[in-house]
Amino acid sequence: MSLADKYVPGDIESKWYERWESANIFHSTPDHREPYTIVIPPPNVTGMLHMGHMLNNTLQDVLVRRARMMGKNACWVPGTDHASIATEAKVVKKLAEQGIRKSDLTREQFLEHAWDWTREHGGIILKQLRKLGASCDWDRTSFTMDEVRSQSVIKVFVDLYNKGLIYRGLRMVNWDPKAQTALSNEEVIYKEEQSKLFYLRYYVDEPAGSTDGEEQGAVTLTPDAPFDPTVKHQILHRDAEGRRYAVVATTRPETIMGDTAMCINPKDPKNSWLKGKRVIVPLVGRSIPVIEDRYVEIEFGTGCLKVTPAHDTNDYMLGKTHSLETIDIFNPDATISEAAGMYVGMDREDVRRQIVVDLQAAGLMEKVENYVNKVGYSERNPSTAVEPRLCMQWFLSMQHFADIALPPVMNDELKFYPSKYKTTYRNWLENIQDWCISRQLWWGHRIPAYFLPAGEGEERFVVAESAAEALRLAREIPGYENISAEELRQDEDALDTWFSSWLWPVSLFDGINNPGNDEIKYYYPTSDLVTGPDIIFFWVARMIMAGYEYNGDMPFRNVYFTGIVRDKLGRKMSKSLGNSPDPLDLIAQYGADGVRCAMLLCTSAGNDLMFDEALCEQGRNFANKIWNAYRLVGGWKVDESLAQTDGNKMAIKWFDATLKKAVAEMDDHFAQYRISDALKTVYRLFWDDFSGWYLEMVKPAYQAPIDAPTMEATRGFFDKLLRLLSPFMPFITEELWQDLAPRGDESLCLASMPSVEEWNEELIVKFGPVGEAVSAVRAVRKAKNIPNREPLALKVICDDNYHTEFEPLLVKMAGLSGVEYVTEKDATAESFMVKTTQYFVPMSEKIDVDAEVEKLNKDLTYFEGFLAGVMKKLSNERFVSSAPAKVVETEHAKKRDAEAKIAAIKERLAALTK
RNA sequence: GGGAGCAUAGCUCAGUUGGUUUAGAGCAUCUGCCUUACAAGCAGAGGGUCAGGGGUUCGACUCCCUUUGCUCCCACCA
Numbered sequence: 005m006s007l008a009d010k011y012v013p014g015d016i017e018s019k020w021y022e023r024w025e026s027a028n029i030f031h032s033t034p035d036h037r038e039p040y041t042i043v044i045p046p047p048n049v050t051g052m053l054h055m056g057h058m059l060n061n062t063l064q065d066v067l068v069r070r071a072r073m074m075g076k077n078a079c080w081v082p083g084t085d086h087a088s089i090a091t092e093a094k095v096v097k098k099l100a101e102q103g104i105r106k107s108d109l110t111r112e113q114f115l116e117h118a119w120d121w122t123r124e125h126g127g128i129i130l131k132q133l134r135k136l137g138a139s140c141d142w143d144r145t146s147f148t149m150d151e152v153r154s155q156s157v158i159k160v161f162v163d164l165y166n167k168g169l170i171y172r173g174l175r176m177v178n179w180d181p182k183a184q185t186a187l188s189n190e191e192v193i194y195k196e197e198q199s200k201l202f203y204l205r206y207y208v209d210e211p212a213g214s215t216d217g218e219e220q221g222a223v224t225l226t227p228d229a230p231f232d233p234t235v236k237h238q239i240l241h242r243d244a245e246g247r248r249y250a251v252v253a254t255t256r257p258e259t260i261m262g263d264t265a266m267c268i269n270p271k272d273p274k275n276s277w278l279k280g281k282r283v284i285v286p287l288v289g290r291s292i293p294v295i296e297d298r299y300v301e302i303e304f305g306t307g308c309l310k311v312t313p314a315h316d317t318n319d320y321m322l323g324k325t326h327s328l329e330t331i332d333i334f335n336p337d338a339t340i341s342e343a344a345g346m347y348v349g350m351d352r353e354d355v356r357r358q359i360v361v362d363l364q365a366a367g368l369m370e371k372v373e374n375y376v377n378k379v380g381y382s383e384r385n386p387s388t389a390v391e392p393r394l395c396m397q398w399f400l401s402m403q404h405f406a407d408i409a410l411p412p413v414m415n416d417e418l419k420f421y422p423s424k425y426k427t428t429y430r431n432w433l434e435n436i437q438d439w440c441i442s443r444q445l446w447w448g449h450r451i452p453a454y455f456l457p458a459g460e461g462e463e464r465f466v467v468a469e470s471a472a473e474a475l476r477l478a479r480e481i482p483g484y485e486n487i488s489a490e491e492l493r494q495d496e497d498a499l500d501t502w503f504s505s506w507l508w509p510v511s512l513f514d515g516i517n518n519p520g521n522d523e524i525k526y527y528y529p530t531s532d533l534v535t536g537p538d539i540i541f542f543w544v545a546r547m548i549m550a551g552y553e554y555n556g557d558m559p560f561r562n563v564y565f566t567g568i569v570r571d572k573l574g575r576k577m578s579k580s581l582g583n584s585p586d587p588l589d590l591i592a593q594y595g596a597d598g599v600r601c602a603m604l605l606c607t608s609a610g611n612d613l614m615f616d617e618a619l620c621e622q623g624r625n626f627a628n629k630i631w632n633a634y635r636l637v638g639g640w641k642v643d644e645s646l647a648q649t650d651g652n653k654m655a656i657k658w659f660d661a662t663l664k665k666a667v668a669e670m671d672d673h674f675a676q677y678r679i680s681d682a683l684k685t686v687y688r689l690f691w692d693d694f695s696g697w698y699l700e701m702v703k704p705a706y707q708a709p710i711d712a713p714t715m716e717a718t719r720g721f722f723d724k725l726l727r728l729l730s731p732f733m734p735f736i737t738e739e740l741w742q743d744l745a746p747r748g749d750e751s752l753c754l755a756s757m758p759s760v761e762e763w764n765e766e767l768i769v770k771f772g773p774v775g776e777a778v779s780a781v782r783a784v785r786k787a788k789n790i791p792n793r794e795p796l797a798l799k800v801i802c803d804d805n806y807h808t809e810f811e812p813l814l815v816k817m818a819g820l821s822g823v824e825y826v827t828e829k830d831a832t833a834e835s836f837m838v839k840t841t842q843y844f845v846p847m848s849e850k851i852d853v854d855a856e857v858e859k860l861n862k863d864l865t866y867f868e869g870f871l872a873g874v875m876k877k878l879s880n881e882r883f884v885s886s887a888p889a890k891v892v893e894t895e896h897a898k899k900r901d902a903e904a905k906i907a908a909i910k911e912r913l914a915a916l917t918k
Numbered sequence: 919g920g921g922a923g924c925a926u927a928g929c930u931c932a933g934u935u936g937g938u939u940u941a942g943a944g945c946a947u948c949u950g951c952c953u954u955a956c957a958a959g960c961a962g963a964g965g966g967u968c969a970g971g972g973g974u975u976c977g978a979c980u981c982c983c984u985u986u987g988c989u990c991c992c993a994c995c996a
Contacts, residue, residue, distance in 0.1 A: 009956065194993095201996085254996060267996095301995050309996055318994045377996085427922060428991060435992080537991085572929080574989090605944080606930065611923090612989080614930060618945065625958040632956035639955075672934090681932075684943075699955085706954055779962085786962050792953050819953095870940060877937095882976040891937045891977090898939060 011624075011631035013595025017735045021134055029751055030139045032079035034526035040071035040078045041530035043509050043560075044140065045543070046085035046148060050094060050125035053132035055569040055577050055615060056536065058587045062603045063566065064534045065138050066679055069731035071531070072139070073757040079527060080139060081512050082130060083146035086122075088448035088501045089183055089191075089384040095121050095447065096183075111446050111496070118447045135588060137596050137734045139753065146512055148504040149449070156516035157449045157504045158469050160554065165453075165467040169401045170441070172453075172463070176320045177440050179393035180382040181338035181352075185444035186397050188500060189437060190541050192380040192390050201305065201375035202257045202360065205241075205368045206250045206266060209282040209291045213246040217277035239274040250275070250283055250294075251370050253305025255377055256315075257363065258355040260285050261344035262333040263292055265311040267322060270296040272307045286368040287359070288346065295326045317392050330394065336444075338391050352391070396463075398442035398451060398497070405549035406436040418548065418558045421677045425537055425565055432541050441500045448498030455493045456484055465495070506546035509533075509559035516554055524555065533560040536568065564677050567612035574614060590620055597733035598623035604683045604732065626687060627736050630729070633695045634740045636703070637718055643709035651812030652714040655701035657764070658771050658813075659721060662693045664763035670728065671760050686728050694725060697775070701813050719744060724758045773838045774810040774817075780836040781818035784845050788834070795821035797846050799830055805839040831915040840904040853916055860916075864909045871902040 024030065032039075042064050047057060064080060072078035095118045096106050106114060130145065146153060164170045177186040208214070222238035241249045252266060263285045268275040282291045299322060300309045313323025314332040323330055333344035340347045340355055347355045363369040380390040410433045412418045413426055420426050442451060454474035456464040464481070468474035471489065478487050510516055515524035529551070535544060544563060551559030569577050577584035590599045601623030606613040666689040673682035702718060704710045710718075723744060730737040730752050741752040781796060790796065798820050800806055811823055826844070829835070833844035834856070877883050877895055884892055 010958075011956095252996085256996080299994085304995055311996095316994085316996075318996075321994080422923095424922065431921065431992065540991095568990095608931080611931090616930075616945085619930090621958075622945070625956095628958050629956065632959085634955085636955035676934080678934095684932090688943085695956085696960085703955090782961055783963090786950065789950080792951080792961085866940080873940065877977075880976055883937095884976080886976050887937070894938055901939080 009632065009635070011595075011628045011736065013597060013624075013627065013735060014592070016739045017135075017137070017596050020735050020738050021137065024139070024751060024753060025134070025142065027749065027751070028143070029753055030078075030080070031141050031143050032077055034522055035077055037075065037077040039527050039531075040068065040076035041527045042068050042080045042532055042534070043512055043530055044080065044082045045533075045535045045539075046083045046146075046505065046508065047129045048087040048090055049084035049122055049127075049129075049147065050087075050091055051084075051129050053129055053136075053587050055584055055587060056566075057129070057133075058136065058599065059566050059569055059603050059607060059613070060534055060536070061133055061136060061138050062600045063564065063607070063679060064532075065136070065600075065734075066604070066731045067532055067534070069139055069734060069753065070674065070757065072753065073727065073730065073755060075756060078139075079141050079144070081144045081146065082133070082138070082140035082142060083144075083508075083512065084126060084129065084148070085501060085505060086147065086149040086448060087384075088443060088445050088498055089180070089185065089187075089382075091118065091122070092445050092447040093183055093385055114446050132588060135591050135596060137600065139734070144512070148501070148508075152514055152517060153504060153507070153511050154449055156507050156511040156514075157499065158452050159516055160507060160550075161449075161452055161499065161503075162467055162469050164400060169404060170467075171399055171401065172396060172465075173399055174394060174396050175399070175440070176317045176392050176394055177397055178380065178382075178390045179336075179338075179395070180385055180388055181334075181336065181391050182385050182388040183382065183445065184336045186393075186395065186440055186442060187382060187390065188440050188502075191383040193383050193386070194378040194380050196376055197379050199255055199375055199377055199379075201253050201255055201373045202363075203306070203370035203372070204252050204254060204257060204260070204286050204310075204363060205370055206252055206283040206286060206308070206310075208248045208250065208278070209284050210248070214248060217279065217281070219277070222277065237273060238277050240277060250278055250308045251306045252308045252310045254310055255375065256312075256356070257359050258340075258347075258352055259312045259315050259333065260310065260359070261288055261340070261346055262312040262314050262331045263288070263290075263310045264313055264323065264329045264331060265292050265295045265326065267295050267297050267300050267309045267311050268307060269298055269300040269302045271298070272300070272302045274302075275307050278308070286363060287366060295322070295328075297322055297325065314394050315392055320392070320394065332394060334391060334393065336393075397440050398453075400439040400441050402436040402438050405546075405553065406433040408552045409433060409545060409548040412552075412558055413548070418560070419562045421562060421564045425540060425563075428537070428540060429545060432545060439500075441503050442495075442497040443500055444496070445498045448501065449504060451495040451497050451499060453495040454478065455495065456481070456487065457491055466492075502542050502546060505543055506550045507554065509547055509551060510555045519555070528555055529558045530560045532562045532564060534564045534566065537565045538568070540565070562677070567607065569615050570612050572614050572616040574612075577615070585617065590617070594620040594624040595627055595735070597627045597736050598625075600732060601626055601683065601687075604680050607680050608678070626691070627733060629691055629695060630733075630736055630740070633690070633699060634722065634743075636699060637722060638743070640704060640715060640718075641709045642712050642715045644712050646709060646711040648711045648713045649812065650809075651816060652702050652711065654809060654813055655698055656714065656717045658767055658810075659693065659698040660717075661764040661767045662698075663689065663721060663724060663758075664761050665765070665768060666693075667728065667758050668760045668763070683732050686725075686732070690725055690729065694721065697817070701816060726752060727755055727757055730755075770807045771810060773805050773841065774807070774814050776838040777814055777836075777841075777843060778817040780838065780843065781820070781845060784834045784836070785819075788847065792819055795819055797821050797824065799824045799826045799833065799844040799846065801826060801829075801842045803841050805841045829912060829915055831912075835912060837905055837908060840901055840908075842908055857913060857916055860909050860913050864906065864913070867902050867905050867909070871899065871906065874898045874902060 044064065045060065068078050068080040098121065099106065099117060133140065161170065178189065178192045180187055218240065219238050222240050224240045224242050241251060243249065250266065266283050268278055278294045279296065281294050283294060284291055299318065300307065311319045311322050311328060313320050313328050313330045331343055333341055335341045338352045340350050342348055347358065382388045382390055410430065413420065413429055452469060453465045453467045456478055458464040466474050466477040468477055471492065474492055475489050478484050478492060507516060509528065509530050513524040513527050514521060515528060547559045551557060571577055571583040575581060575583060598620055602619035605619050605622065606615060666685050669685045670682045673685060702714050726737040726741045734753065738752045781798065785792065796819060800823055802825050815823060830844040830846060833846045835842060835844045874895055878899060
């Protein structure tokens with residue numbers, strides 16, 4: 005093995021990953037062991053690895069590697085998602101660059117392009133995961149549109165339809181005019197926008213000069229005078245010719261062609277004169293009724309609302325309640341349709357600009373105000389504003405699923421980490437809405453519904469797993485006995501991507517097509533799911549639903565929600581900001597082990613993490629530290645004849661206890677999914693306790709040999725440390741572990757994790773003062789500028805806090821010539837105290853009395869203040885009587901210590917100033 | 919509008935059912951060291967009235983209330 009003093013990860017990492025993969029050591033098959041299963045949140049098939057994936061997959065890998073080393077049959081199933089809208093959008097864009105329009109292609113031709121694209125880009129991300137060290141069972145790699153998964157989806161659709169849970173309905177859906185498809189509510193992202201509120205003039209359909217409906221006290225406003233929303237009397241508008249009109253505030257003037265009513269609140273005094281009237285839609289000239297509904301906010305705008313049932317969810321509701329006509333003024337691509345009668349063929353954005361001009365020219369625009377409102381955008385087409393649109397879609401009734409998915413999470417059978425997401429989950433399930441599962445896309449699972457010829461405005465269809473089955477079902481319908489296969493027309497739509505992802509934990513083990521097969525029985529429920537809280541509704545909740553529905557049990561026992569990866573300024577990492585580093589560059593620069601550490605060091609479940617490249621440096625440095633510690637130990641020569649010193653024996657006993665304690669701590673951290681803390685524990689153990697203390701304790705003098713038992717113990721410690729580190733840093737640990745002893749075909753990845761054992765806590769406690777004394781001597785050295793190689797004498801007034809068995813370690817670590825036990829203070833020496841023990845370092849030259857006095861006075865002030873605090877507690881009778889005896893005893897001990905220290909300091913001061 | 923969460927050292931965060939020193943770590947900073955594994959290192963040091971206010975308690979960073987500031991989620995105010 006190389007002796008380079010810097011660890012170079014590149015070659016080592018690719019070497020080991022290739023060996024692991026060719027030995028197929030991450031492959032799992034059911035056996036007698038306890039299973040540990042994770043299903044990967046499938047990344048988009050054509051996606052590229054980003055920092056979110058890095059975090060997510062590092063965590064999964066740590067969990068799965070640890071489980072594997074703890075003797076479980078670990079199985080991490082990888083795969084990709086077809087991501088229907090996102091992928092179809094990419095393909096459409098690519099085709100457009102070649103001058104091909106989607107509408108010029110047949111479904112089959114388009115799908116051929118999409119598959120080409122998938123084959124070309126698909127799986128890149130899985131290659132990238134290998135660079136990170138992800139220990140997936142690649143034999144199980146799946147795709148949401150592969151055969152097994154597709155069959156599962158179709159089967160589930162048919163089953164749910166037959167159960168009466170899937171239905172078809174004409175609903176107001178969120179329409180993405182660019183992709184020309186419906187979206188689920190969850191796929192719409194609302195963004196605040198600076199926009200305008202337009203006040204339009206709707207003339208009352210009546211002769212000029214009419215006054216009916218007016219009450220005494222009614223006020224007539226000129227166009228310039230604003231409304232006072234608090235007024236309790238009628239407010240009228242009348243133009244110069246005496247014609248009355250209403251004013252409507254709207255953010256979307258381009259939809260007036262679709263207006264079929266104007267609505268006021270029945271309790272609105274200022275608009276009560278409009279009751280029962282009809283008004284004229286500006287520019288359009290159509291007369292529409294004034295309706296009354298309490299939905300209208302009296303104080304918003306003018307209290308008059310234009311109602312466009314075809315293009316607004318609320319207006320649609322109003323339309324239904326008041327039986328209004330519906331005029332759909334948009335084509336699927338959001339250009340104006342024939343039905344609008346004006347601006348036909350123009351884009352909605354252009355129409356808005358144009359109509360504003362036209363309204364102003366016609367004197368129908370009262371005023372324009374700045375206004376901040378929320379506009380919905382398509383999640384997968386973020387630049388496209390969603391258009392509410394009325395159309396026929398497929399829906400899944402959700403109440404049944406909400407009922408089965410809520411209890412297990414609320415009663416912690418299925419645990420969320422952190423648990424705060426239980427509330428989010430409950431809120432969503434308690435207000436569940438039916439899921440629009442159809443998408444007007446080609447890339448995806450085609451809906452297995454087959455339409456039969458039917459009369460005008462009528463729909464007849466059958467739902468079946470295959471065309472043949474559909475034909476059979478169709479022929480059972482009276483009047484269709486002789487229908488031919490050609491007359492059946494399969495629904496053109498595809499299913500929402502999440503309609504396949506929600507089956508993932510079941511479908512990966514083929515539990516839909518082959519219920520109760522050996523694999524699903526063994527691996528399901530899976531153990532942990534690691535994912536982001538942003539897809540708690542899209543995916544997590546729905547998997548829980550499908551898991552219970554299709555495999556009778558929870559899909560996973562624990563869900564670990566990661567945070568969002570932000571840059572160190574707290575901004576979300578995004579392409580447009582350019583603040584997201586390329587994970588592969590980071591790996592190339594710092595090594596996969598280093599980057600893994602970086603991700604883990606800054607994460608705690610559910611909290612966003614500020615990623616700073618400096619953390620990668622820290623990770624890389626840690627790897628280097630491990631490397632160099634190994635070089636040190638590796639360079640030691642054993643002398644079999646050499647007797648083991650008491651100091652070495654003590655060092656081994658102490659580190660053994662320290663290591664065991666750390667193992668227990670890590671175990672506790674893992675049990676609570678505090679992965680970052682678990683890493684920090686082993687980081688400190690290796691860097692401070694092992695390298696900083698233990699190795700320095702047993703390190704032989706330059707070129708001197710080491711005794712055999714100490715060497716053996718040290719190698720044993722190294723072995724355990726590498727095992728503990730392996731889940732976090734699989735590459736460097738494997739490299740060193742292989743060098744530590746001949747391993748044959750064995751891999752550290754499959755070695756056993758040190759288990760939790762009893763440790764000698766007393767030893768650790770007793771070592772505390774030794775460490776402090778060492779630091780104190782070093783501080784003296786530093787203050788006096790004494791080189792490390794110059795040995796120092798140390799005098800000590802022994803007491804209960806001085807443990808002679810550690811003396812050899814004290815001597816070695818502090819660089820002492822020896823320790824002398826004394827009973828008298830030495831006024832000419834530098835002194836310090838650890839707990840109650842006094843130490844003196846004799847100086848060859850005179851000590852700086854003034855500086856020493858000043859320092860002692862500072863200490864004195866501190867301890868006196870400290871003692872005062874303790875005394876205050878102890879003199880409080882209520883404290884002494886109510887606090888637990890143990891706590892009171894600690895206070896007494898603190899008091900004794902402080903008093904002893906104060907006495908010692910005072911004596912020393914007296915001696916110095918004498 | 920409803921809900922959740924956060925606020926501790928310059929930065930990122932611990933602080934595990936309220937009681938071990940008058941709050942810890944890592945990074946950063948400062949000061950010494952090229953001490954033969956590691957300068958990607960070693961040794962030492964400075965730095966916080968635990969966001970403000972009130973309450974409960976013998977005792978509060980920790981529990982309750984409130985104010986302020988930030989973040990996120992949900993919701994149909996045109």
